[in-house]
Amino acid sequence: MSRKPGPPAAWETDAWSKLEKSAAKLQQSDADGPLHLRQLIEDEDRCEALRASFDGITMDYSRQKLTTETVNELLELAEATHLKVKMTAMASGKAINTTEGRAVMHMALRAPKNEKILVGDSDVVPEVHEVLDRVYAFAESVRSGEHKGATGKKIDTVISIGIGGSYLGPEFVFEALRTDETAAAAAQGRTLKFLANVDPVDVARALSGVDPETTLVVVVSKTFTTAETMLNARTLRRWLEDAATKAGADKAEMIAKHMIAVSAAVPKATDFGIAEENVFGFWDWVGGRYSVCSAVGVMPLALQYGPDVVQAFLDGAWSMDEHFLSADFSENLPVLVGLIGVWNATFLEYNVQALLPYSQALLRFPAHIQQVSMESNGKRVTLEGEHLPIEAGEIVLGEPGTNGQHSFYQLIHQGRVMACDFIGSIKSQQPIDATAQGEDVSNHDELMANFFAQPDALATGKTIKELEAEGVPKDLLNHKEFPGNRPSTQLLFPCFDAKRVGQLLSLYENSIAVKGFIWGVNSFDQWGVELGKVLAKQVRGALQGARAENAPVKGFNPATTSLLKTYLEGSSN
Numbered sequence: 077m078s079r080k081p082g083p084p085a086a087w088e089t090d091a092w093s094k095l096e097k098s099a100a101k102l103q104q105s106d107a108d109g110p111l112h113l114r115q116l117i118e119d120e121d122r123c124e125a126l127r128a129s130f131d132g133i134t135m136d137y138s139r140q141k142l143t144t145e146t147v148n149e150l151l152e153l154a155e156a157t158h159l160k161v162k163m164t165a166m167a168s169g170k171a172i173n174t175t176e177g178r179a180v181m182h183m184a185l186r187a188p189k190n191e192k193i194l195v196g197d198s199d200v201v202p203e204v205h206e207v208l209d210r211v212y213a214f215a216e217s218v219r220s221g222e223h224k225g226a227t228g229k230k231i232d233t234v235i236s237i238g239i240g241g242s243y244l245g246p247e248f249v250f251e252a253l254r255t256d257e258t259a260a261a262a263a264q265g266r267t268l269k270f271l272a273n274v275d276p277v278d279v280a281r282a283l284s285g286v287d288p289e290t291t292l293v294v295v296v297s298k299t300f301t302t303a304e305t306m307l308n309a310r311t312l313r314r315w316l317e318d319a320a321t322k323a324g325a326d327k328a329e330m331i332a333k334h335m336i337a338v339s340a341a342v343p344k345a346t347d348f349g350i351a352e353e354n355v356f357g358f359w360d361w362v363g364g365r366y367s368v369c370s371a372v373g374v375m376p377l378a379l380q381y382g383p384d385v386v387q388a389f390l391d392g393a394w395s396m397d398e399h400f401l402s403a404d405f406s407e408n409l410p411v412l413v414g415l416i417g418v419w420n421a422t423f424l425e426y427n428v429q430a431l432l433p434y435s436q437a438l439l440r441f442p443a444h445i446q447q448v449s450m451e452s453n454g455k456r457v458t459l460e461g462e463h464l465p466i467e468a469g470e471i472v473l474g475e476p477g478t479n480g481q482h483s484f485y486q487l488i489h490q491g492r493v494m495a496c497d498f499i500g501s502i503k504s505q506q507p508i509d510a511t512a513q514g515e516d517v518s519n520h521d522e523l524m525a526n527f528f529a530q531p532d533a534l535a536t537g538k539t540i541k542e543l544e545a546e547g548v549p550k551d552l553l554n555h556k557e558f559p560g561n562r563p564s565t566q567l568l569f570p571c572f573d574a575k576r577v578g579q580l581l582s583l584y585e586n587s588i589a590v591k592g593f594i595w596g597v598n599s600f601d602q603w604g605v606e607l608g609k610v611l612a613k614q615v616r617g618a619l620q621g622a623r624a625e626n627a628p629v630k631g632f633n634p635a636t637t638s639l640l641k642t643y644l645e646g647s648s649n
C-alpha cells in the first residue's frame with residue numbers, strides 16, 4: 077500500500093512490535109507470577125518510577141499492567157510516531173483537522189493576553205481576549221443588576237440552551253464549582269440551569285420554578301443549526317414573548333433583554349432575531365467538544381460565578397497546556413495518560429476507560445469526557461482515509477465514587493477488565509470533621525479511604541489460597557475469588573477549585589489528542605453523527621405528513637414502518 081510521506085503508522089514501527097511482545101508476556105502472568113500486579117506493586121523502585129507530578133498533582137500509574145520497560149517502549153512509540161511534531165502542529169495552528177480543513181486551537185482560548193498564537197497568518201489571541209472581555213463585561217452588568225429585564229427586574233436566573241459540546245463541558249464545570257467556597261460565594265442568589273434535550277420534558281424541567289421576567293436565556297450553538305437547540309430556542313423565545321404579553325411588555329424588548337447567543341455562526345444568530353451586540357462569537361478552529369473555554373462555557377459560567385472564578389479556571393487549563401507542550405514525555409501527565417490509554421485499549425484490549433472521580437463535585441466529568449473521547453477517537457480510518465488495522469478508541473463511562481462502588485464495580489472486580497482512572501483530592505471543597513464527636517475519621521478521609529483501597533483491591537485481588545486460610549467454605553471459593561491484576565491510575569489533586577478543574581480538563585483533553593495522534597486518526601471531526609440526523613429528518617417529514625394529511629408512512633423498511641404506525645395510532649387515540 078502506498079503511503080503519503082510523513083511519520084510511519086504506529087503499527088509499522090519497531091516499538092509497536094516490542095509492545096505487542098510485552099503485552100503477550102504480561103497477559104500470560106498468573107497470580108503467583110512476577111508479572112502479576114500483586115507482585116509488581118511490591119517493587120519499590122518500580123512504584124517510584126511509575127509516578128509523575130506537576131504543580132502538586134500526583135499521577136500514580138504503578139497499578140497499570142506494565143513494567144518500566146513497557147513505559148520505555150511506549151515512549152519509543154511516541155518518538156517513532158512523531159508525537160511531538162503532531163502536538164506542535166496542533167499548538168501552532170496547522171489545519172490538522174484535515175477532513176474539515178480546520179485548525180484545532182482550543183488551547184488558544186485560555187492563552188494569556190501576552191501570548192502570540194497564529195492560525196494561518198493571524199494571531200488569534202487578541203480576538204480571543206476581545207470576546208472574553210465582552211463576555212466578562214456583559215456578565216458583570218447582569219450580575220450587578222445594571223442590565224435589567226424588560227419589566228425592570230434584576231436577572232438572577234440563566235437558562236443555557238445547547239447540546240453536545242455546547243452543553244456537557246459547561247455543565248461539568250458548573251457542577252464542579254457549585255460547592256467550591258469562592259465560586260459558591262460569587263454565585264449567591266443566582267441560578268444556572270441547562271436545557272439540552274429536545275425532549276419536551278427537559279423544557280418543563282428547565283422552566284419549572286423559573287420566572288421569565290428575571291431570566292436570561294443563552295442560546296449556545298456553534299453552528300446555530302442543531303435541530304434540538306433550535307427547537308428549544310424557539311420554544312423559549314415563545315415562552316418569553318408570552319411572558320411579555322402577560323406583563324404588558326414589548327415582545328421585541330423582551331427578546332433583546334432576555335435572550336443572547338453564543339455561536340461561531342454570528343449571522344445565523346442574528347437571523348434568529350438576536351441583536352448583534354448580544355451575540356458572542358467563537359471560531360471554526362474550536363471544536364464543539366473542546367469549546368468549554370470559549371464563550372460557550374465562559375458566558376454561562378461567568379454569569380453564574382463571575383469573571384474571576386472563570387479566569388482562574390482558564391488559567392488552570394493554560395498551565396496544564398504549558399506543561400503538556402513543554403514537559404519531557406516521561407513526566408508529562410497528559411502524554412502519560414494518553415500513552416497508557418493506547419496501551420490498555422489497543423495492546424491489552426481493555427477497551428473501556430472508567431473515570432471514577434472521588435468527588436461528588438465532578439459528577440458530570442465522566443459525561444463530558446465521554447463525549448470528548450468517544451467523539452474524538454471513535455474512528456475506523458486513518459487520517460489518510462485508510463481502514464485502521466488496529467482497534468482505536470475507548471468506551472468511556474463513570475460515576476463518582478463511592479456511588480459507583482455500590483453499582484457497577486462488581487463487574488470491574490470480578491467480571492470484565494476495565495482501565496480505571498481514580499481521581500481524588502487531598503482537600504475537600506466542603507470538609508466535615510466530626511472526629512471530636514466520635515467519628516473515626518473526617519468525612520473526606522472516609523471518602524478517600526475508598527479512593528486508596530479500590531485500586532489495590534483491583535490490582536492485588538484475593539486468591540483461593542487466602543480464602544481457604546480464612547476458612548471460606550469450598551463451594552464459595554470461586555465466587556469469592558478476586559483475580560486482581562486489574563489496571564488503574566490514581567490522580568491525586570490538591571483540591572478541586574477553579575484552577576484545578578481547569579487543569580483536569582486540559583489534562584484529559586490533551587491526553588485524548590495524544591491517543592488520536594498515536595492511533596493516526598482524525599480526532600477532530602465527527603462524521604459518525606451525521607447519518608442519524610439525516611434519517612431523523614426523513615422521519616420528521618413522515619410524522620408531519622401523517623399528522624397533517626393522514627399521509628401513509630412510506631419509504632422506510634418494514635420494521636420502522638410498522639413501529640411508526642404503532643406510534644401514530646397510539647398517540648392519535
Ligand SMILES: O=P(O)(O)OC[C@H]1O[C@H](O)[C@H](O)[C@@H](O)[C@@H]1O
Nearest residue numbers: 240241242297298299302364605
Ligand atoms: O454547538 P452545535 O453546533 O449546536 O453542536 C452541538 C453538537 O452537535 C453535533 O451533532 C456534534 O456531534 C457535537 O460535536 C456538537 O457539539
